[in-house]
Amino acid sequence: MILLILLPVAIFTYVFLRNxxxxxxxxxxxxxxxxxxxxxxxxxxLDSSAAHENFTRMCSMIGDQTFSVLRGATPVVITxxxxxxxxxxTEHFDCFHSxxxxxxxxxxxxxxxxxxxxxxxERWKRLRTLTSYGLSTVKLKLLFPTMDTCVSExxxxxxSLSDGQSVVINHSHSLFQNHTSYVLARxxxxxxxxxxxxxxxxxxxxxxxxxxAELQKSTAEKIAYIFPxxxxxxxxxxxxxxxxxxxxxxxxxxxxxxxxxxxxRKNVDNNNGICCTENDHYSLLxxxxxxxxxxxxxxxxxxxxxxxxxxxxxxxxxxEITAQCKxxxxxxxxxxxxxxxLLFNFxxxxxxxxxxxxxxxxxxxxxxxxFETVSxxxxxxxxxxxxxxxxxxxxxxxTRICTEPFKIGKYQFLENVQIVVNPWGPHHDREIWGNDVxxxxxxxxxxxxxxxxxxFMPFGVGPRQCVGMRFALLEMKTTAFRMLQKYxxxxxxxxxxxxxxxxxxxxxxxxxxxxxxxxxLVLKQR
Ligand code: HEM
Numbered sequence: 001m002i003l004l005i006l007l008p009v010a011i012f013t014y015v016f017l018r019n020x021x022x023x024x025x026x027x028x029x030x031x032x033x034x035x036x037x038x039x040x041x042x043x044x045x046l047d048s049s050a051a052h053e054n055f056t057r058m059c060s061m062i063g064d065q066t067f068s069v070l071r072g073a074t075p076v077v078i079t080x081x082x083x084x085x086x087x088x089x090t091e092h093f094d095c096f097h098s099x100x101x102x103x104x105x106x107x108x109x110x111x112x113x114x115x116x117x118x119x120x121x122e123r124w125k126r127l128r129t130l131t132s133y134g135l136s137t138v139k140l141k142l143l144f145p146t147m148d149t150c151v152s153e154x155x156x157x158x159x160s161l162s163d164g165q166s167v168v169i170n171h172s173h174s175l176f177q178n179h180t181s182y183v184l185a186r187x188x189x190x191x192x193x194x195x196x197x198x199x200x201x202x203x204x205x206x207x208x209x210x211x212x213a214e215l216q217k218s219t220a221e222k223i224a225y226i227f228p229x230x231x232x233x234x235x236x237x238x239x240x241x242x243x244x245x246x247x248x249x250x251x252x253x254x255x256x257x258x259x260x261x262x263x264x265r266k267n268v269d270n271n272n273g274i275c276c277t278e279n280d281h282y283s284l285l286x287x288x289x290x291x292x293x294x295x296x297x298x299x300x301x302x303x304x305x306x307x308x309x310x311x312x313x314x315x316x317x318x319x320e321i322t323a324q325c326k327x328x329x330x331x332x333x334x335x336x337x338x339x340x341x342l343l344f345n346f347x348x349x350x351x352x353x354x355x356x357x358x359x360x361x362x363x364x365x366x367x368x369x370x371f372e373t374v375s376x377x378x379x380x381x382x383x384x385x386x387x388x389x390x391x392x393x394x395x396x397x398x399t400r401i402c403t404e405p406f407k408i409g410k411y412q413f414l415e416n417v418q419i420v421v422n423p424w425g426p427h428h429d430r431e432i433w434g435n436d437v438x439x440x441x442x443x444x445x446x447x448x449x450x451x452x453x454x455x456f457m458p459f460g461v462g463p464r465q466c467v468g469m470r471f472a473l474l475e476m477k478t479t480a481f482r483m484l485q486k487y488x489x490x491x492x493x494x495x496x497x498x499x500x501x502x503x504x505x506x507x508x509x510x511x512x513x514x515x516x517x518x519x520x521l522v523l524k525q526r
Contacts, residue, residue, distance in 0.1 A: 015037075015038060015073075015226070015227075016037055018073060019037050019038065019039060019070055019073065020037070022070060022073070022075055023035055023070070025075075025414065026068045026075055028412075029411065029412035029413070029414060030410045030411050030412060031066065031067065031068040031075075031077055031411055031412075032062050032064055032066065032067035032068060033067070033068045033069070033070075033075075034058065034062075034067055034068070034069050036069065036070065038072075038226065039069070039070030039071055039072040039073060039074070039225070039226065040072075040226075041069065042069035042070050042071040042072070042076060043071050043072055043222060043225055043226070045069065046069075046071055046076065046420065047507060048507065049505050049506045049507045049513055051395075051396075051422075051507075052395060052422055052424035052425070053424075055078050055080065055422045055424070055425065056080070056422070056424065056425055056428075058078075059080055059425065065079060065080045065081035065084075065425060066078070066079040066080075066081050066084060066411060071225055071418075072222070072224075072225025072226040072227075072228070073225065073226060073227070073228050074225060074228070074418060075414075075417050075418065076100075076417075076418045076419070076420055077411075077413070077417055077418065077419045077420070078419075078420045078422055079419065079420070079421060079422065080421075080422040080423075080424075080425025080426060082426050082432075082451075082454050082455050083409075084408060084409070084411070085421050085426075085457070085461055086454060086461055086462070087408045087409075088400055088408065088419060088421075089400065089421070089460070089461035089462030089463075089464065089465075090461060090462035090463070092406060092408065093307060093462055093463055093464075094304050094305055094306055094307055095304050095402060095403055095404045095406045095413075096400040096401070096402055096403065096406075096413075096419065097120065097121055097124065097305060097307060097400075097403060097463075097464070098120040098121065098124070098301075098400065098401045098403055099117065099118065099399050099400060099401065099464070100399040100400070100401050100418045100419075100420075101118060101401075102118075102221075103221050103224045103225055103228075103231065104220065104221055104224055104231065104234050104235055105118060106118075108120045108123070108301070109121075109123070109301040109302075112317060112319035112320070113319045113320075113322065113323050114319075114320065114323055115127070115320070115323035115324045115326060115327035115328075116128050116131055116324060116327070116467070117327045117331070117397075118323075118327075120301040120302075120403075121299060121300050121301035121302065121305050121403075122299035122300045122301065122305065122310050123297075123299045123301060124464075125307060125310045125312055126297070126299070126312050126313060126314075126315070126316075127316065127320065127324065128463070128464075128467065129312045129314065130288070130291055130312075130314055130315075130316055131324065131467050132467055133287075133314075134284050134287040134288065135284070135467060135468060135470065135471050137470065139282060139287065140371070140470055140471060140474055141371050142281070142282035143187050143281075143282055143283075143284075143471075144371040144374075144474065145281065146186050146187050146281050146282075146283075147183060147187055147474065147475055147478060148368070148369075148478060149186075150179070150182055150183045150186055150187070151179075151183075151475075151478050151479050151482050152482075153182075154179045154182070154479065154482075155482050155483070155486065158175075158483070158487075158523070159486075162523075162525070165524065165525055166522055166523060166524045166525065167487070167521075167522070167523040168492065168520070168521075168522055168523075169520060169521045169522075169523065170492075170518060170520045171518045171519075171520065172340075172341050172344055172345070172518075172519045172520065172521045173337065173338075173341040173514070173515055173518070173519060176336075176337040176340040176341050176344075176479075177202055177333070177334075177337040178202050179337070179340075179479065180332070180333050180334075180336040180337040180340070180475065181201045181202040181205055181333045181337075182201065182202070183336075183475055184201070184328070184329060184332045184333050185201040185258070186283075187283060187284065187471075188283060188284040188285060188325065188328055188329070188332065189258045189259070189262060189283060189284070189285045189325065190262050190265075190281065190283030190285055190286055191258060191261075200254070201254070201329075201333075202333075204250055204251050204254045205251060205329065205333060220234045221234075251326075251329075252326065255322065255325050255326055255329065256322065258285075258325075259285065259321070259322060259325065262283075262285050262286070262289075263289075266286075266289070284328065285321070285325065288316055288321045288324065289321070291314050291315055291316050292315075292316060292317070292318065292321065293315035293316065293317065294317050294318065295313075295315060297313060297315070302403060303403055303404045304403065304404040305403075307463065328468070330511070331394075331397075331466075331468060332468055332471065332472070334512050334514075335393070335394050335468075335472060335512055336472050336475055336476055338391075338393045338394075338512060338513070338514055338515065339384060339387060339388060339393070339472070339476055340476055340479060340480070341515055341519055342387045342390075342391050342393070342503065342515060342519075343383060343384055343387045343476070343480060344480075344483075344489055344519075344521055345491065345503065345515075345519045345521075346383070346386070346387055346390075346440045347383065347480075347484075347489050348489045348490050348491035348521055348522075349440070349491055350440055351488075351490075353383065353440070353442060354484065354488065354489060356379065357379045357380055357383065357484060358484055358485075358488075358526075360379055361377050361378075361379050361380060361481075362481060362484055362485050365481075365485070367482075367485065369478070369481060371474075374474060374477050374478050374481065375474070377477050377481060378446075379442065380477050380480055380481065380484075381445075381473065381477060382442040382443065382445035382446065383442045383480075384473065384476055384477070384480075385442070385445050385456070385458075386440055386441065386442040386444070386445060387440075388458035388459075389427050389433075389456060389458065390427070390428075390438075390440065391503075391505070391513075392423040392424060392427055392457070392458040393505065393512050393513040393514070394458065394459075394460075394466075394511070394512045394513075395421070395422065395423050395424060395513070396507065396511045396512065396513070397460070397511050397512070398420070398421035398423060398457075398460050398461075399418065399419060399420050399421065400418075400419040400421075400464075401416060401417070401418050401419065402414065402415060402416065402417045402418075402419065403415065403416075421457075421460075421461075423457045423458060426455035426456075426457065427455065427456070427457075427458075429455065432451055432452055432455045433452065433455075483523070485526075486523075486525065486526060487523035487524060487525060487526060488523070488524045488526060489521055489522075489523055490521070490522040490523075490524065491519075491520065491521060491522070492520040492521065492522045503515050503517055503519065504516045504517050
């Protein structure tokens with residue numbers, strides 16, 4: 001009985017004293033700590049879709065664009081300060097080369113099964129160099145015919161919904177999800193089944209990642225944040241097995257099935273003496289397998305690393321290939337469908353912008369466009385940028401961790417302090433963008449000031465900026481071009497104003513924020 005009373009008191013006192021010490025340290029480091037003794041607010045805030053609103057409110061209360069909270073027992077610095085974000089992400093990258101790991105994720109240094117998003121130090125540099133090459137302009141050119149075929153199949157699907165004059169789409173987000181997941185399955189994994197409408201990839205994927213709305217951390221993760229001492233118990237493979245969701249496991253199994261299909265096809269081709277035929281399209285998976293190597297490497301992961309001097313071995317293990325595929329599926333599918341959904345919502349609400357693009361960039365083009373033409377569509381690209389300025393929906397991906405104590409301006413960053421970047425702050429700053437900051441005005445991208453250029457960061461900043469940016473732009477521009485070439489776009493949902501401001505969004509387990517309104521469209525044939 002006495003133990004039952006004493007134990008909670010002892011735990012409470014322990015947590016109180018531990019966190020009090022952490023707050024005092026954050027205060028001494030000039031990081032404006034927000035006091036919340038058990039770190040519960042930080043835990044709830046950082047995973048909520050209203051995170052950026054809370055951050056912005058907090059900044060104006062404090063009178064500084066940088067402040068800190070405790071997420072359970074972990075100090076987290078949140079910043080909307082453009083100069084500080086660039087200093088951390090670019091100038092002093094050598095001390096901030098890693099991202100915040102998931103609390104119960106595999107160890108980014110010792111585990112075999114790590115992708116570049118989670119990788120640290122020299123291992124990250126190796127995976128990044130390889131992937132950047134796999135998605136370079138030269139390789140994207142090779143990917144373009146496959147991407148273009150996918151867009152044609154998507155258009156066939158849209159056309160098949162037409163009553164002869166118009167197409168009514170009630171849930172544009174799911175339409176685009178179907179499309180982008182199909183593009184990814186074919187471009188990244190060389191998936192051969194040509195069946196846009198029955199897309200298995202999307203089914204498995206949305207079950208694994210689409211169900212969460214708010215506060216998506218599991219109870220085990222929340223406990224591990226408050227009591228990091230319990231991490232080892234939850235990471236224990238026996239307990240971990242029970243914690244792993246069945247739907248996520250199904251997703252992994254599906255990826256493994258795609259990978260093994262890919263390998264068997266290659267083996268059959270090799271046995272038949274067929275190699276690199278005209279029809280053997282480039283795929284990211286094929287590229288990774290060209291560099292497959294199980295050689296054990298010794299790579300520095302901790303502390304300050306002079307990244308420019310790191311010598312990169314272009315090799316990748318089987319486990320790393322699998323992990324890469326997992327992350328690229330998430331990043332490549334979800335981010336592009338969110339953007340297309342929001343972009344078409346804006347275009348439907350801004351017929352003047354739509355007409356301008358059609359007249360200047362689309363009307364006189366043939367149906368089948370080339371890689372070069374897609375790359376040159378400036379007005380369309382500006383619309384995508386303006387959509388991403390208003391909704392930088394991949395913001396939860398933008399994090400760093402300090403790997404060696406470092407002082408930037410008045411802020412002292414201690415080792416292992418986590419940093420969360422809030423691009424919503426600079427993207428909606430009236431002083432940077434002017435009084436029409438909340439309006440959809442793509443023309444602002446025709447002539448950006450230096451300050452605006454630095455403040456625009458939907459793909460992140462510095463060497464860890466999104467590696468799939470060019471792939472994403474190519475896919476989104478090709479899709480939007482073909483849609484606008486055939487149809488004028490109108491909205492059929494009354495949930496938003498002209499600038500789409502009231503679109504509701506929720507955080508998902510993919511680490512991005514999805515529109516939850518249905519955002520219906522009506523397409524009228526031109
Ligand atoms: C509109 C589309 C997209 C947006 C808005 C977006 C946004 C982002 C953001 C904000 C980050 C974090 C950057 C940072 O921490 O500074 C990121 C990282 C990443 N993205 Fe994207 N992304 C998009 C599409 C894609 C696509 C299509 C792929 C793959 C084909 C992809 C693959 C990745 C990878 C692998 C990383 C990790 C990079 C690293 O750690 O070095 N993304 N993305």
